[in-house]
Amino acid sequence: xxxxLEKHLPKIVIAPTTLAMIVCMYGFILWTGLLxxxxxxxxxxxxxxxxxxxxRLFENPRWHVALDNLVVFIVLFIAISLAIGLLLAIFLDQRxxxxxxIRTIYLYPMAISFIVTGTAWKWILNPGLGIEKMFRDMGFxxxxxxxxxxxxxxxxxxxxxxxxxxxxxxxxxxxxxxRGVDDNLVKAAKIDGASTFRSYWHVIxxxxxxxxxxxIVILTHIAIKSFDLVQALTGGGPGYASDLPxxxxxTFAFNRAQMGLGxxxxxxxLFGVLAVLIPYLYSELRERET
Amino acid sequence: xxxxxFSNINFGRVLIYxxxxxxxxxxxxxxxxxxxTSLKDIEEIRSGNLLAxxxxxTLYAWTKAWSSACTxxxxxxxxxxxxxxxxxxxxxxxxxxxxxxxxxxxxxxWKFKGSELLFGAxxxxxxxxxxxxxxxxAILLSKLGLSxxxxxxxxxxxxxGVAFTTLFFRNYYVGIxxxxxxxxxxxxxxxxxxxxxxxxxxxTPIFVVTIIWQFTQIWNDFLFGVVYSGAGTQPITxxxxxxxxxxxxxxxxxxxxxxxxIAALPTLIxxxxxxxxxxxxxxxxxxxx
Numbered sequence: 047x048x049x050x051l052e053k054h055l056p057k058i059v060i061a062p063t064t065l066a067m068i069v070c071m072y073g074f075i076l077w078t079g080l081l082x083x084x085x086x087x088x089x090x091x092x093x094x095x096x097x098x099x100x101x102r103l104f105e106n107p108r109w110h111v112a113l114d115n116l117v118v119f120i121v122l123f124i125a126i127s128l129a130i131g132l133l134l135a136i137f138l139d140q141r142x143x144x145x146x147x148i149r150t151i152y153l154y155p156m157a158i159s160f161i162v163t164g165t166a167w168k169w170i171l172n173p174g175l176g177i178e179k180m181f182r183d184m185g186f187x188x189x190x191x192x193x194x195x196x197x198x199x200x201x202x203x204x205x206x207x208x209x210x211x212x213x214x215x216x217x218x219x220x221x222x223x224x225r226g227v228d229d230n231l232v233k234a235a236k237i238d239g240a241s242t243f244r245s246y247w248h249v250i251x252x253x254x255x256x257x258x259x260x261x262i263v264i265l266t267h268i269a270i271k272s273f274d275l276v277q278a279l280t281g282g283g284p285g286y287a288s289d290l291p292x293x294x295x296x297t298f299a300f301n302r303a304q305m306g307l308g309x310x311x312x313x314x315x316l317f318g319v320l321a322v323l324i325p326y327l328y329s330e331l332r333e334r335e336t
Numbered sequence: 337x338x339x340x341x342f343s344n345i346n347f348g349r350v351l352i353y354x355x356x357x358x359x360x361x362x363x364x365x366x367x368x369x370x371x372x373t374s375l376k377d378i379e380e381i382r383s384g385n386l387l388a389x390x391x392x393x394t395l396y397a398w399t400k401a402w403s404s405a406c407t408x409x410x411x412x413x414x415x416x417x418x419x420x421x422x423x424x425x426x427x428x429x430x431x432x433x434x435x436x437x438x439x440x441x442x443x444x445x446w447k448f449k450g451s452e453l454l455f456g457a458x459x460x461x462x463x464x465x466x467x468x469x470x471x472x473x474a475i476l477l478s479k480l481g482l483s484x485x486x487x488x489x490x491x492x493x494x495x496x497g498v499a500f501t502t503l504f505f506r507n508y509y510v511g512i513x514x515x516x517x518x519x520x521x522x523x524x525x526x527x528x529x530x531x532x533x534x535x536x537x538x539x540t541p542i543f544v545v546t547i548i549w550q551f552t553q554i555w556n557d558f559l560f561g562v563v564y565s566g567a568g569t570q571p572i573t574x575x576x577x578x579x580x581x582x583x584x585x586x587x588x589x590x591x592x593x594x595x596x597x598i599a600a601l602p603t604l605i606x607x608x609x610x611x612x613x614x615x616x617x618x619x620x621x622x623x624x625x
Binding site: 052055056057059060062063064066067070071072073074075077078081090130133134137138140142148150151152153154155156157158159160161162163165166167168169170172175176177179180183210214218267270271273274277278281291292295296299300305308309311312313315316318319323 | 352356467468476499502562577595596
């Protein structure tokens with residue numbers, strides 16, 4: 047008996063995690079998936095209505111606003127974060143004095159919560175007293191900056207705050223990548239007469255492709271899940287102009303007692319993540335095999 | 337010609353430093369604005385501007401944010417919620433880290449048939465959008481009688497944090513020689529002996545990385561907090577959001593800013609003192625933001 051126990055100890059140790067994983071991850075995903083085919087509102091009701099909830103979802107103008115916002119947000123957030131992160135990493139890699147201090151400053155926003163970031167930027171972007179007033183005080187009397195309360199512009203304030211918070215992280219990833227590049231390669235390129243710019247463009251960046259890849263996956267993942275930032279910065283407003291799918295899901299599932307609809311939107315979010323993740327994992331695995 | 341080249345190099349260096357410093361100022365600006373705003377009175381906020389230093393610094397906003405600001409219908413400041421967060425974070429971090437250490441040990445050194453598959457399946461937990469588990473988890477918590485409780489939030493953070501802690505420890509232990517484990521087993525050492533005498537003594541760095549990572553994640557969590565907490569058990573992020581959105585008798589931006597700094601302070605302090613480990617957690621387990 048004791049021997050048996052000893053032999054299976056590793057499995058016993060990991061059993062609680064396995065159980066929690068099967069129930070609370072895969073079981074719950076299945077549960078949410080099933081729920082999305084029911085007419086549940088306040089409470090789960092197991093009366094199946096086919097894909098009605100998905101039809102309702104895609105007929106809901108608010109969902110389309112959230113999806114459009116997500117596209118705008120993902121594209122801008124990723125493009126700007128990558129550009130800033132790469133630029134800063136390359137510059138920081140030039141034997142900079144006090145590199146440690148500067149790096150610390152770039153990265154600290156990553157340590158604070160999106161709620162704090164949202165609260166801070168809400169104040170900075172305040173139409174009456176924030177940046178707008180600062181510029182007017184400086185003498186630009188006509189200066190206007192009220193994106194926070196403009197239907198078409200509110201989503202861009204989310205981009206600004208998210209880039210501020212996450213670009214330092216992208217910098218850290220690129221810097222780690224650059225430090226991993228063989229110095230001799232750079233030297234060889236320099237001897238061949240390539241300028242610093244060209245040696246980065248043609249020699250170093252191609253080597254860093256995996257870093258680009260993981261950065262994009264991580265940023266996409268942050269973007270699809272971002273909920274806190276919208277909640278704190280714009281509250282999804284004005285109206286629902288700056289809602290993201292995560293906020294849509296929360297509002298409908300928990301505030302409006304539309305469980306079925308909320309579940310359907312959550313499933314679409316899951317598929318969104320999978321659509322990014324599966325090609326990534328596939329290419330990672332293939333790379334490892336070759 | 338030499339002089340020419342010299343000035344050229346210098347110009348390049350100056351440009352690089354200017355850009356780096358410019359960005360450093362951009363990253364610091366919001367923190368500076370928060371801090372200086374929190375020390376102003378409301379009169380000065382209305383008349384002055386964002387970047388101006390406080391002329392007559394006052395701690396009014398700080399005391400109010402801590403002990404008497406309204407966060408919804410209650411007006412007890414952030415203090416009770418700060419302690420809620422402490423009561424959630426400590427057990428959740430400790431439990432999830434210990435479980436992660438053992439899981440990582442098993443998945444790297446005591447592999448069994450299907451353990452790789454198990455690891456892959458668990459890893460997926462780092463990626464799922466939590467929206468997809470929110471509803472069933474709410475029902476499970478109410479079935480367990482843990483709705484709106486601190487224990488309920490601890491449980492949720494442990495369950496969904498274990499994927500990360502396992503990943504951290506597994507990747508760290510994979511690097512340790514399996515020969516060592518085999519030799520110890522031949523000498524008759526058991527599962528826990530080997531963990532205690534070989535793995536534990538070299539695990540300090542990975543414990544630090546994991547604890548900091550979990551601390552930051554759980555302290556900063558808003559989604560689970562807002563969904564699974566009740567009036568008396570809300571974590572500080574939820575209370576901060578309520579405080580900012582409650583305006584009883586005029587908006588007090590200085591109180592908002594003081595409250596935001598209070599909410600950010602614990603993780604900022606950890607970052608300043610253990611930043612090296614924080615970055616390692618971010619990049620090593622770079623699967624989540």
